[in-house]
Amino acid sequence: MSTTGVLARETESAFLPLRRWMPSLRHRRGRTVAAITACAGFILLILFLGLAVGRSGLETSLGQRNLSPGAGHLFGTDWLGRDMVTRVLLGLRLSLAVGLGAAAVSSVLGLVLGLSAAVLGGKVDLFVTWLVDLFLSLPHLVFQILICFAAGGGMPGVVVAVAITHWPGIARIIRAEALHLKTNDYVKASPKLGRSKAWVARRHLFPHLVPQFLVALILMFPHAIAHEAALSFIGIGLTPHLPSIGILLGESLRHLSTGYWWLAVIPGAALLLMVKAFDILGENIRSLVNPRTSQE
Numbered sequence: 451m452s453t454t455g456v457l458a459r460e461t462e463s464a465f466l467p468l469r470r471w472m473p474s475l476r477h478r479r480g481r482t483v484a485a486i487t488a489c490a491g492f493i494l495l496i497l498f499l500g501l502a503v504g505r506s507g508l509e510t511s512l513g514q515r516n517l518s519p520g521a522g523h524l525f526g527t528d529w530l531g532r533d534m535v536t537r538v539l540l541g542l543r544l545s546l547a548v549g550l551g552a553a554a555v556s557s558v559l560g561l562v563l564g565l566s567a568a569v570l571g572g573k574v575d576l577f578v579t580w581l582v583d584l585f586l587s588l589p590h591l592v593f594q595i596l597i598c599f600a601a602g603g604g605m606p607g608v609v610v611a612v613a614i615t616h617w618p619g620i621a622r623i624i625r626a627e628a629l630h631l632k633t634n635d636y637v638k639a640s641p642k643l644g645r646s647k648a649w650v651a652r653r654h655l656f657p658h659l660v661p662q663f664l665v666a667l668i669l670m671f672p673h674a675i676a677h678e679a680a681l682s683f684i685g686i687g688l689t690p691h692l693p694s695i696g697i698l699l700g701e702s703l704r705h706l707s708t709g710y711w712w713l714a715v716i717p718g719a720a721l722l723l724m725v726k727a728f729d730i731l732g733e734n735i736r737s738l739v740n741p742r743t744s745q746e
Contacts, residue, residue, distance in 0.1 A: 482734045489731035493546075496724065500543030507536025508693065516705075519712050526712040529705060534712065538720050541695040544688070545724070548605060548678045552612035553670035559613065560620025561663050567621070568628030569651045578625070582618040590615055594677060598686050608687045612674045620666045627662055628655050669732035672725040679721055695721045 511531030519526040525534035567578035585593075594611040601607035631637060631654070640650045681687030682696025690697055695717050702713035 482738050485730055485734045486738070489727045489734070492727050493724070493731070496539070496542050497546065500539045503536050503539050505536070505540070507533030508540075516710055519716070525716045526710075528701075528713055529710075534716060537693040537698060538695070538717050540693040541698055541717065542720055542724055544692060544694055545675045545678060545721070548608055548612075548688075549671045549674040549728075551605075551609045552616070552674040552678070553667055555609060555613035556616040556670055556674070557620055557663060557667040560617040560666070561624050561659070563617065564621035564624030565628055565651055565655065565659070567625045568632065569647050569655065575625075578621065582622055585615065585618040588615075590677070591680060594681060595684075595686050598681055603686060603689075605688060608678050608681055611681065612677050615677075616670060616673060620663075620670070623662060623666060624659055627659055631655050631658055665732060665736045668728065668735060671728040671732070675721070675728070676725055 509532070511527070514523070514527050514531040515529055517523050517527040517531075519534075523533055523535065525538060527533055528537070563578050563581075567575040593615050597611040597614055598607040601610045628651075634654075637650060637654050640654060641647070645653075678687055679694070679696035679699065682694045683700045685700065687696060688694045690701075698717040699714055699721075702710070702717070705713050
């Protein structure tokens with residue numbers, strides 16, 4: 451066999467796994483898995499870069515003030531000569547930490563209240579339903595400002611404010627799903643066999659609610675991150691010495707009129723990309739765990 455033929459066969463065998471994998475992308479399941487992988491990789495990359503960049507770029511260097519993005523400073527520098535790459539990456543990492551804390555507290559609170567309303571019923575169900583309607587009727591940002599101010603601001607205040615204002619949606623979803631599960635015959639038969647309501651909730655309802663809970667937790671991230679940035683932007687959230695994205699955007703307003711566009715555009719674009727990545731990740735995971743769409 452000629453050298454050209456050998457090279458052709460070797461090239462074909464090398465791309466054979468790729469050809470087998472590519473048709474799966476034509477199906478919805480394949481595209482969903484690819485989107486989940488891409489978004490998760492992007493988020494992990496942000497975390498890794500935030501850990502690897504260090505804090506040396508936060509030091510003041512008045513000789514390098516207001517440098518535009520270039521080879522020396524990829525995202526430019528601010529009015530104190532601080533490197534914007536360092537500030538943006540550390541701000542994204544901080545936003546992830548705040549979003550994780552707020553989303554976890556909010557999701558657990560919604561799970562407990564929604565499951566309690568469905569299992570206990572009666573006055574408990576009426577009270578939780580009334581509480582959900584009350585919280586959903588209040589303006590999000592105004593309520594968060596009041597809670598954050600009452601909690602003393604800072605990271606704990608932001609986490610408490612976001613968590614308290616975001617649990618009603620999760621509680622409503624969990625309650626509806628639990629009420630649907632209670633219509634199954636094996637759930638109805640459990641109390642007649644001497645099982646308590648707590649046992650039914652733990653053994654029959656909770657395992658089926660885990661996918662909804664995880665999806666709600668992931669979809670809560672973009673809301674928590676965006677609201678943390680909003681609270682920090684207006685000066686209610688995190689303290690100014692922390693490199694939060696909201697603080698970066700708030701500080702940039704004083705310098706936009708002088709032409710330093712990168713102080714606002716780059717942090718804003720980074721926040722938008724991270725929020726969108728979480729949103730795409732949550733939507734695709736929801737499609738993957740949904741029995742109606744997971745096999746398409």
